[in-house]
Amino acid sequence: MDPLHARYPFLAAARESVREADIGLVAIVTGDERHPAVERGAERVRRALIDGTVRPDAEEGRRWNPRAELLSYPVARVLVSLVDAPGAVEKYASAEADTAYERFTDDFRNPDDGLKSTADKAISLDALLAEFDLSGDVAETADGDGYRIAVGKYLTLSSNLGGESWTLATRQLADGTVKITETELHELLREAVRQRVAAGLPTAVPDEIREGLTDEVARLEDTFSEVDISPDIDVLAPECFPPCVASLMERAQAGESLSDHAEFALVSFLTSANADTDELLALCGVDSDTAATAVRYRADRVGDESGAQYAPPSCETMQAYDECPVADEEDPTADARCDSISHPLSYYEDALAEAGTVGD
Ligand code: SF4
Numbered sequence: 001m002d003p004l005h006a007r008y009p010f011l012a013a014a015r016e017s018v019r020e021a022d023i024g025l026v027a028i029v030t031g032d033e034r035h036p037a038v039e040r041g042a043e044r045v046r047r048a049l050i051d052g053t054v055r056p057d058a059e060e061g062r063r064w065n066p067r068a069e070l071l072s073y074p075v076a077r078v079l080v081s082l083v084d085a086p087g088a089v090e091k092y093a094s095a096e097a098d099t100a101y102e103r104f105t106d107d108f109r110n111p112d113d114g115l116k117s118t119a120d121k122a123i124s125l126d127a128l129l130a131e132f133d134l135s136g137d138v139a140e141t142a143d144g145d146g147y148r149i150a151v152g153k154y155l156t157l158s159s160n161l162g163g164e165s166w167t168l169a170t171r172q173l174a175d176g177t178v179k180i181t182e183t184e185l186h187e188l189l190r191e192a193v194r195q196r197v198a199a200g201l202p203t204a205v206p207d208e209i210r211e212g213l214t215d216e217v218a219r220l221e222d223t224f225s226e227v228d229i230s231p232d233i234d235v236l237a238p239e240c241f242p243p244c245v246a247s248l249m250e251r252a253q254a255g256e257s258l259s260d261h262a263e264f265a266l267v268s269f270l271t272s273a274n275a276d277t278d279e280l281l282a283l284c285g286v287d288s289d290t291a292a293t294a295v296r297y298r299a300d301r302v303g304d305e306s307g308a309q310y311a312p313p314s315c316e317t318m319q320a321y322d323e324c325p326v327a328d329e330e331d332p333t334a335d336a337r338c339d340s341i342s343h344p345l346s347y348y349e350d351a352l353a354e355a356g357t358v359g360d
Contacts, residue, residue: 004121006066007103009073010096010196011131018074021067025074029212036068041075042216046223048076048095049085050313052264055099078209081202082217089201097194104128105186132192138185139177147185148177157188157195233349236274238283240351242344243325243333244318245269253285261313261321265344267295269312272345314343 001021005014028035044054054076056064064072080092107122129135137150151173158166172179180188241249248266252258258266270280286295315338318324325333341347 001066001070002121003066004123006069007121008100008123009070010100010193014070014073017070021071023071025078026206026208026212028071028075029078029209035071036064037071037075038213038216040064040068040072041079042220044072044076045079045083045088045092045220048080048092049083049088049220050223050264050317051261052091052095052268053099053102053260054095055102055260058259075213077201077203078205079213079216079220081205082210082213083220085221089198093194093198093201096197097190100193101186101190104189108186128189132189132196134192141179146179146181148174148179149185149188151176151178154178154180154188157191160195161187161191233272233345233352234274235352236279237352237355240348240355241269241273242338242347242351243335244315244323244344245348247325248323249283249285253283255285262323265313265318265321265323269344269348272312273348312344316342318344 001017002013005011005017008014009018023035028037040056043057047057048054056062076092080088104123108125110122111124112122126135129138134149134153137153138147140147151168154171155168164170168178238246238249245266248258248262252263252266266284267280270283275283281295284295313321315324319327326335326338337347337350341350
């Protein structure tokens with residue numbers, strides 16, 4: 001099994017590998033012993049909906065072999081089709097795309113020189129362009145300062161991306177092509193991944209597989225139902241933020257590179273607390289174009305037009321991630337309000353109410 005397929009399970013060749021594997025989805029899900037792909041598939045969905053990434057949870061320290069990793073992708077697609085959670089498919093597809101983006105941009109910076117270990121095999125830009133049928137539609141500019149992409153492909157890939165800078169009116173058009181930067185090309189590739197992952201979801205699930213995944217679906221739905229937040233917060237008041245968010249903000253502003261789940265917790269909280277893009281960038285201490293692009297993208301993805309939004313993690317999840325200062329074993333922060341709530345947004349709502357700023 002090609003380890004590259006485990007890192008990029010949406011590739012056509014990876015799907016072929018799954019088809020050729022000597023085990024079908026029914027056997028994976030209904031076997032006497034729980035197949036590791038089921039556990040990893042459930043982790044994939046949980047991490048996608050709670051943390052905005054599908055990377056294995058480093059803190060759980062579990063290593064998955066390439067076969068379980070690859071087979072977990074079709075399991076996750078089935079699970080996300082079965083769970084009853086708002087915007088689950090969109091959030092899952094975005095998290096798969098975000099994770100792929102982190103991996104392929106890293107691969108482009110550190111290409112496969114033939115000396116890498118098998119597990120670290122990298123994908124090239126040419127291979128990814130070919131995967132999405134873009135080879136003939138994307139070319140580097142003559143002066144090497146960016147790329148040109150055929151306008152039809154540009155429109156297909158940028159139509160779902162927020163921000164005025166993606167509108168055609170703001171672009172240099174010539175000979176049916178649009179000029180883009182290298183970073184923008186990578187963002188369009190991320191969108192190509194997202195569109196491919198989302199295609200066909202939710203999928204119809206045969207009864208046998210549905211029944212085999214009853215426990216995983218119930219556990220996932222329990223995790224999401226912990227989150228009971230009000231959508232009515234319309235005030236941004238950093239002085240009312242809970243200690244966990246204040247601490248994350250301070251660390252981000254000091255230049256610390258936050259972990260996936262810490263960054264997700266911060267961005268999803270600030271978005272829920274009504275921060276606009278400029279406020280978000282300022283509160284996250286973002287001072288470079290690349291970091292700003294990443295934060296903007298994450299902010300776009302934590303909310304959607306229907307109002308279905310990623311809730312920030314609950315206190316229980318923050319504690320499990322070691323991101324709750326009140327639960328710090330060595331130097332706990334004392335905060336009486338934290339004793340009476342179970343979610344950072346509930347803390348914020350209470351603090352706003354006490355300060356008399358709700359609905360102002
Ligand atoms: S108890 Fe909850 S709100 Fe308070 S610091 Fe911990 S995670 Fe944040």
